[in-house]
Amino acid sequence: MSLATDKLDDKPTLYKQIRRDIESRILTGEWPPGHRIPFEHQLMARYRCSRMTVNKALSELAQADLIERRRRAGTFVRRPQHLSAVLKIADIRAEITALGRSYGYQLVQCTRRAASATDRARLGVRKTGKVIAITCRHSADNVPFALEDRLIDLEAVPEAASADFAAEPPGSWLLHHVPWTEAEHTISAVVADDRTADALGIAVGAPCLVIDRYTWRSARTLTAVRLLYPGESHRLVARFKGG
Amino acid sequence: MSLATDKLDDKPTLYKQIRRDIESRILTGEWPPGHRIPFEHQLMARYRCSRMTVNKALSELAQADLIERRRRAGTFVRRPQHLSAVLKIADIRAEITALGRSYGYQLVQCTRRAASATDRARLGVRKTGKVIAITCRHSADNVPFALEDRLIDLEAVPEAASADFAAEPPGSWLLHHVPWTEAEHTISAVVADDRTADALGIAVGAPCLVIDRYTWRSARTLTAVRLLYPGESHRLVARFKGG
């Protein structure tokens, strides 16, 4: 699962910018599966570079299975490749709409506070600063899909103070407004406590799949999020080809 | 995480041959982790090609995290990465030893029987044939690591009849004796039932991470396996870099 490769604090190079631009359009759903990406010669013109530079960006996206390239036909956005896609997508809205289901969002709670000891541990910061704590729920076809519990470091992401998380899911907002250099996902399992069970409409003690995601920009934690999926219903699927 | 390798029937191109040669030396252990692979200019000379061709091969291997490239220092074989290991490796023994822990294996049950309706559904076959059902436990440093529940279709894998699953874990045996063309992993969460709790030494009702893996050879299911990992202890970690 080699996902992307390069730190953002690298000197941005042209091919990485091209790759990023395209990847971002795909991951946000702006270019849905099946969409044909501009031809290499069009990208050459847009970015005023040689074909090899465009080709390098597209080749890497193809190697990551984000796009499919067909001679004479062009380059197309692939359907999400299961696990890697699920793990890559930082945006549940895109995940749900990619499944062809209707997306719903409810903000449960959003508070701004000085970082508690727990918050600081979670974000890996020492200094006490302000944080935003968000709890919200994502649903697919009006059925609860995932419960999100997020902490945003306001020192690292001051712009978040002015975002309206009642209108836009924090994942989407961050993806569009905040560049990051590194992310880590951890998958585990827990049983639902009262609050989780209530929010997801499942029984207390029912299994939940957990994805913890930490996002950094140059060694500084921007946000920590825990996503809880009803364990029996939601599945991460990865399909491989052997040799 | 592109596990998908290039088709064998591709016209072999030079950069692919270079990539394959190097990959093969790494995977066979001929070039162990830390080994410095030849410099680009040496590979240029060996393959009589331009640097861009060598560079393309090496870049792809680097994107796949098989090698690490450092300016001025050279290119080095990387240690196997964790998530890709978990998802790629069809063999828990390799997974545990890759973590530097001691591997233990206990066969709990191994029966050979005519496929029940449940078995047939799980394997996706219609005809009633013989199957082998295996339950076994893997441990790391003498602590239960995973419980395995496997079904092997004896029609599709007749050689399995003569394997000794008391001596060798079925995953290892299959990996070494049976070629496959496709595999699918599904990750979900459940709570431990009596039997699972007992086998893994955890409480009934404790969360477990589940990996279901199906393996096919040309549309024919060879084996279906469910792996249960104690949910709090075992974690699948994926780390990404942004661009």
Add this chain to the structure above:
DNA sequence: CACGATTATATGTCTAGACATATAAGTCAA
């Protein structure tokens, strides 16, 4: 010896071409 400055070198990116090749689309005949 310790440490800062310099240098050599391997990789990183990029160009402006070239020819190869798969294939969608168009053409034409049965």
Add this chain to the structure above:
DNA sequence: TTGACTTATATGTCTAGACATATAATCGTG
């Protein structure tokens, strides 16, 4: 209509250069 043939075109691979940049090694100095 259908099948066979042709053509146009987008991607696939490759070259022989160029300059940039990080850093291991070396050198020099206190």
